[in-house]
Every structure is written in C-alpha cells, then in structure tokens.
Amino acid sequence: MADPLEPEQLATYFALMESVSLLHHAVEQQVRAAGGLSYVQFQLLARLADTPERRLTMTELADGVVYSRSGLTHQAGLLEKAGLVTRGPSPDDQRATLVTITEDGLARVAAILPGHVEVVRDLLFAPLSDKDLPALGDIMTRVRDHMRAQPPRSVTTRRRRG
Amino acid sequence: MADPLEPEQLATYFALMESVSLLHHAVEQQVRAAGGLSYVQFQLLARLADTPERRLTMTELADGVVYSRSGLTHQAGLLEKAGLVTRGPSPDDQRATLVTITEDGLARVAAILPGHVEVVRDLLFAPLSDKDLPALGDIMTRVRDHMRAQPPRSVTTRRRRG
DNA sequence: TATTGTTATACTCTATAACTATA
DNA sequence: TATAGTTATAGAGTATAACAATA
Secondary structure, three states, X not given: OOOOOOHHXXXXXXXXXXXXXXXXXXXXXXXXXXXXXXXXXXXXXXXXXXXXXXXXXXXXXXXXXXXXXXXXXXXXHHHXXXXXXXXXXXXOOOOOEEEEEOHHHHHHHHHHHHHHHHHHHHHHHOXXXXXXXXXXXXXXXXXXXHHHHOOOOOOOOXXXXX | OOOOOOHHHHHHHHHHHHHXXXXXHHHHHHHHHHHOOOHHHHHHHHHXXXXXXXXXXXXXXXXXXXXXXXXHHHHHHHHHHOOOEEEEEOOOOOOOEEEEEOHHHHHHHHHHHHHHHHHHXXXXXXXXXXXXXXXXXXXXXXXXXXXXXXXXXXXXXXXXXX
C-alpha cells in the first residue's frame, strides 16, 4: 500500500491538479469581474438556479461545494445581504433552513454565465478532440461518484496502514 | 462565441471541478496531518526536491503553483522560518533569489509522500481502468500545456468578444 | 524601462468550538 | 441522542500597491 505511484500516475495527477488550478484561477477572475462574486458564491447560486423549486436546504446546498457548516452559513449570509437569496424555515423540518434564489440572484447568474462559458470553452475544451470530451466526461464522472461514496476520510477517522 | 456549452461539456466541467475539489480537500488534510504543511507549501517543497540542483529562483518556483509574487514571498518566508528551505542571492542574476531545499525539507517531503500517494491512489486512481490512466494523462497534459500557453488573460487584459 | 523580489496592508475564506433548537 | 444551523473567533491564504535593487 505504500508503493510509490508509477511515473505515469504521478504525471497524470500533477497535470490534473495544475490544469484545474489554472482553470479555477481563470474562472474565479471571470466570476468576480462579471458578477462581483467568488467562485464558491457563484457555484451556490448556480446550484440553486438549477433546481426546479429554486431552493435547497443548507445541507443540500453545501454538498460538494463547501466543507464546513459555518463556512456555508457565512457565504449564505453574504448572498442574502446582497439580495441574491432569501432564507426561511422549512415546513418539512423545523430544524432546516430553506435557501431560495431571488430574481436578482437569477439575473446575476445569467450575467455571469456567458463569459463563464467562454472561459471554460477557451481554456478547457479548446484543446480537446471530439473523442476526448466523452472520455474525459466519463472518467471524471466515475471519479466524482467514487469520491462522493468515500467515507469522509477525515484526519481523525483515518486509519494509518490497515 | 456566446453559445452555451453543450450539456455534455457542462457536465464534464462540473464533474472535473468537483472531483478535483474533493481530491484537493483530501490531500490538503493529509499533507497537514502528516507534515504540518499546507498543500501549496508541500507543492513548493516537492518542486524543489524534484530539481537536480535542489534550488530554484522565486519566479521559477512560483510557476503554476502561486499566482502572486507576494504570496510566494510569504510562503517562502514560512518555509524558511521552519528551516525547510534557505534563501540566498543568485550568482547569475543579482536581482534573483535562489530558494534551496534543506535536508529537513527533503525529510519532510519524504515523510508526507507515502500517505499522499496512498490518498491519491485510493481517491483518484482506484476507479480508473488501465485504459483510463493514459487517456486521462494525455488529455490533462494537453489541457495543461494549452493553459500554460495562454496569455495571462487577466481581467484587465481580457477582450470582450474579439 | 522592465524585471525580481519584498514589505505593508487589507480582505476573504475557512475551520473549530460552543451553542440553540428540533427530530 | 443525533441532526440542522448559527455565532464568535481565530488563523491562514491571497492580492494590491508602493517600494528597492538590478538588468
């Protein structure tokens, strides 16, 4: 289990991390320039906009975007202060908070999206062939699902070598 | 140019970003638990360790890891204070600072690496087939090289639609 | 003039722990 | 007891602008 990665694995890992770092940096700038939001805030809004009901509980909203409850509370507070979402109690579960995207929030997403798509296309998809797209999509979907299924693997839970 | 991404592109983009976000979070925790470093600090050390001379100028060191000079100065200062690197003038260019990894720095990298590799293998490579690895490596290498070749694309430089 | 790097500063993000309230 | 969320707080990361020194 302590075997080193093969050189090809290592190179692939590094290429993946650096590519996404560069892409993240680029879209972060675009989102901030076009909409005055951080990428995390944009992701949260985009997620809400993509929901039929246009609302999610805090826990649902956090999933995959933010890794601490307090962090999400903070970001949701900023979005609410900016008038892009509202927060209210859930009828189903009195403990839960329903976050709903406002018209302004939808407009903000719409204002950011075209430029965002342009950056992603120019940086990520431009160098890919027609064959690469489904291959990458298939691989990354599988990887994501695998990671989601993993136990949180928090440091405290982590077993050191079996 | 303002055409939306095709659904397959969008799904691929999201899967890529979420996967790497999860992976980044996991390795960040591993690096901090095993070596008391942030991922950026580990990347800087690993980069130095991978160099024949075991030293690079600040500018060379920054490349692809950090996006502001002051940020690198800050991180290099932390690494120096921890005794993991030393900084000194370059004989070739009096303006440049040569950053050299110390024995302690090399030992720190060595202490982190096995667990790091384990996390990467378990999270990223476990769900990949023998065919997927070269495919992903090829694609991400191409994407990275393409992004590196791009003009910085800073917001101020960015042209809006040709 | 352009480049390398540092400093000072300010801001954002994130995480931890303690807490309230509901299931 | 466990879960949903908030608050307060502290720490780390990052970026901007002004600066000094060398090419």
